[in-house]
Amino acid sequence: MTTTMRLLLNLDVSDLAAAEAFYVAAFGLRPARRLGDGVLELDGAQVPIYLLRKPAGSAGANGSVRDYARHWTPLHVDVVVDDLDAALARALAAGAIQEGAIREAAWGRIVQLADPFGHGWCLLQFLGRGYDEIAG
Numbered sequence: 001m002t003t004t005m006r007l008l009l010n011l012d013v014s015d016l017a018a019a020e021a022f023y024v025a026a027f028g029l030r031p032a033r034r035l036g037d038g039v040l041e042l043d044g045a046q047v048p049i050y051l052l053r054k055p056a057g058s059a060g061a062n063g064s065v066r067d068y069a070r071h072w073t074p075l076h077v078d079v080v081v082d083d084l085d086a087a088l089a090r091a092l093a094a095g096a097i098q099e100g101a102i103r104e105a106a107w108g109r110i111v112q113l114a115d116p117f118g119h120g121w122c123l124l125q126f127l128g129r130g131y132d133e134i135a136g
Contacts, residue, residue: 007047009077012054013117014068016040019051022116025094027079045079068118070097076120084109084125091123106133 013019020040023029029044038053060066081087084102088111092098099112099120108126115121127133 009045009047009049010052011049011117011119012060012066013051014054014056014066016051016053019053019117022094022096023049023051026091026096026115028090068116070114070118073120076122078122078124080124080126082125084111084123087123087125088113091121096121107131 011019016038020031020042023042024031027044029042029049032041032043032048034040035050040051042049042051054060054066056066056068058066079087088098088102091113095116096113099114102109102111107128107130108124110125111123113121113123
């Protein structure tokens with residue numbers, strides 16, 4: 001019996017209402033369910049996204065303290081878009097911060113962003129055959 005792995009994306013945010021406004025405006029997500037007063041499920045991506053209200057200064061993983069300033073993490077989220085320029089304009093208008101210029105590669109275009117809660121995001125626009133352009 002094979003089991004398909006399911007992914008859920010959980011994002012800690014300090015202000016649930018502000019996070020809802022940002023993700024709806026920046027990425028076109030839709031509010032789905034509220035799970036109590038501290039969790040909002042967003043629809044519109046292939047993976048459910050949950051915004052988890054966690055106050056700044058509260059305990060995080062391994063005893064660390066939550067800090068919503070921009071931070072580096074080895075995990076970030078890529079959002080695949082049809083029109084990078086339009087998607088970037090929408091994200092910036094919603095409050096994202098562009099981190100560097102749009103870069104072009106054999107597979108497409110990419111730009112790095114930070115959301116208002118310190119999380120890293122990339123917008124990707126595949127061109128041609130996308131990653132198949134560089135697959136061996």
